[in-house]
Amino acid sequence: xxxxxxxxxxxxxxxxxxxxxxxxxxxxxxxxxxxxxxxxxxxxxxxxxxxxxxxxxxxxxxxxxxxxxxxxxxxxxxxxxxxxxxxxxxxxxxxxxxxxxxxxxxxxxxxxxxxxxxxxxxxxxxxxxxxxxxxxxxxxxxxxxxxxxxxxxxxxxxxxxxxxxxxxxxxxxxxxxxxxxxxxxxxxxxxxxxxxxxxxxxxxxxxxxxxxxxxxxxxxxxxxxxxxxxxxxxxxxxxxxxxxxxxxxxxxxxxxxxxxxxxxxxxxxxxxxxxxxxxxxxxxxxxxxxxxxxxxxxxxxxxxxxxxxxxxxxxxxxxxxxxxxxxxxxxxxxxxx
Numbered sequence: 008x009x010x011x012x013x014x015x016x017x018x019x020x021x022x023x024x025x026x027x028x029x030x031x032x033x034x035x036x037x038x039x040x041x042x043x044x045x046x047x048x049x050x051x052x053x054x055x056x057x058x059x060x061x062x063x064x065x066x067x068x069x070x071x072x073x074x075x076x077x078x079x080x081x082x083x084x085x086x087x088x089x090x091x092x093x094x095x096x097x098x099x100x101x102x103x104x105x106x107x108x109x110x111x112x113x114x115x116x117x118x119x120x121x122x123x124x125x126x127x128x129x130x131x132x133x134x135x136x137x138x139x140x141x142x143x144x145x146x147x148x149x150x151x152x153x154x155x156x157x158x159x160x161x162x163x164x165x166x167x168x169x170x171x172x173x174x175x176x177x178x179x180x181x182x183x184x185x186x187x188x189x190x191x192x193x194x195x196x197x198x199x200x201x202x203x204x205x206x207x208x209x210x211x212x213x214x215x216x217x218x219x220x221x222x223x224x225x226x227x228x229x230x231x232x233x234x235x236x237x238x239x240x241x242x243x244x245x246x247x248x249x250x251x252x253x254x255x256x257x258x259x260x261x262x263x264x265x266x267x268x269x270x271x272x273x274x275x276x277x278x279x280x281x282x283x284x285x286x287x288x289x290x291x292x293x294x295x296x297x298x299x300x301x302x303x304x305x306x307x308x309x310x311x312x313x314x315x316x317x318x319x320x321x322x323x324x325x326x327x328x329x330x331x332x333x334x335x336x337x338x339x340x341x342x343x344x
Contacts, residue, residue: 074314074342076102077306079116079218079249080276080323080335081298089301090331091115098333100307101322107307116218116302122174122211123151123159124203124221124248125181128255129190136285137190140224140255145182147222147292151299152178160207161185164199165192166231174211196225197232197239200271204239204246218302222295223252223271224288227264236267240274245340250275251298253291257283276336316343 078100082090095113099106125144129137152159154176161172161184172184200221208219221243229236243250252268265281272279278298280291305323320338325331 074309074312075111075306076309076321076339077216077247077304078321078323078335079302079304080333081302082325083332083334085330085332089297091117091301093303093325093328095305097325097327097331098305099324099326100305101320101324102307102309103311103319105310108310109308110305111308112304112306114304116304117300119304120217121151121157121159121299122208122217122219123148123157124207124219125159125161125185126168126199126203126221126223126225127161127163127185127188128194128196128199128223128225129163129165129188129192136255136257137188139285140288141185141188143289143292144185144222144224146289147296148181148185149178151296152176152181154178158211161188162199162203162207163188164195166195168195168199168202170207174207193231194229195231195233196223196227196229197234197236200239200250201234201242204242204248208248209246216304218299219246219248220277220299221248221250222292223250223268224255225252225264225268226254226256226262227252227267229267236270240271241340243271243275244336244338247339248275249277249336251277251295252279253288253295254279254281255288256281257285274337276334278334312341314342317341 082093084090095110098113100110101107125148127140127144148159151157156176158174158176159181160170160174161181162168162170171187172181175181200223203221208221211217232239234242250271252272254265254268256262256265265279268281269279271277278295280294282288282291309319318338318340321336323333323335325333
């Protein structure tokens with residue numbers, strides 16, 4: 008039997024939160040946060056490739072595992088502008104502190120299909136600017152989701168996540184899902200991120216490579232989650248999702264919540280935006296849209312790879328040109344045998 012393990016398909020996740028929420032107790036059964044996975048459990052492929060074992064007992068079954076890691080990343084110059092014309096020779100991959108054994112493919116990902124999750128924290132604390140943030144989110148979806156090509160879903164959350172619009176390429180349905188959100192309740196932001204990664208993006212059916220993203224619009228405060236921040240980040244990494252965050256803290260005081268959002272974005276290869284005025288929320292959405300069309304993807308075979316479920320670090324280095332900055336996820340979880 009021939010088994011092929013392919014890990015780390017590119018992904019992007021977008022989480023939108025609308026600030027801290029008062030405590031509540033009721034849960035929505037259809038979107039209940041699932042049990043945490045066992046330590047070391049990774050994403051697994053549903054079925055082995057190739058024909059089944061032969062009826063002839065004289066034949067020897069050969070087992071061989073091929074491991075391939077795919078990483079999506081962006082490159083900017085010293086002025087912060089995206090650099091879109093680089094070649095494979097401009098990059099070096101370091102996996103678990105060792106150079107990659109083989110680079111298998113490299114290409115720009117401007118047109119790769121998107122799977123985008125829009126996570127909106129429905130909070131009483133942002134009621135005065137909730138409508139503006141809704142409109143900015145709708146505009147982002149209208150300009151980003153391409154019919155018959157990309158898919159997106161909308162999740163609002165207080166103490167539990169609620170899917171107001173499931174995966175669709177219909178921007179009118181997505182807009183309705185955004186406008187269906189109502190502020191109120193406590194805040195379980197980590198639970199919502201965990202749910203969106205594990206129960207939506209990881210379970211999505213697709214026939215080829217996609218980029219998975221979540222956009223988080225939030226003030227970063229959490230007072231109700233059952234999972235921790237690091238557990239939510241780990242699930243995003245296992246789901247191969249990039250998380251972009253947009254803070255709804257407009258005080259400009261550098262609150263703790265902004266640091267939380269920055270940690271989530273940085274750990275998944277995304278970017279944290281901190282608008283200082285309400286109209287800058289639209290600018291943040293526009294910047295995310297531009298980045299989603301300015302990415303590269305590299306596929307490589309790690310050196311000394313073991314399918315032990317362990318977390319392995321990844322670093323993409325730009326070589327040959329000065330002043331380039333590469334931003335990508337920091338690592339991945341190896342599959343388990």
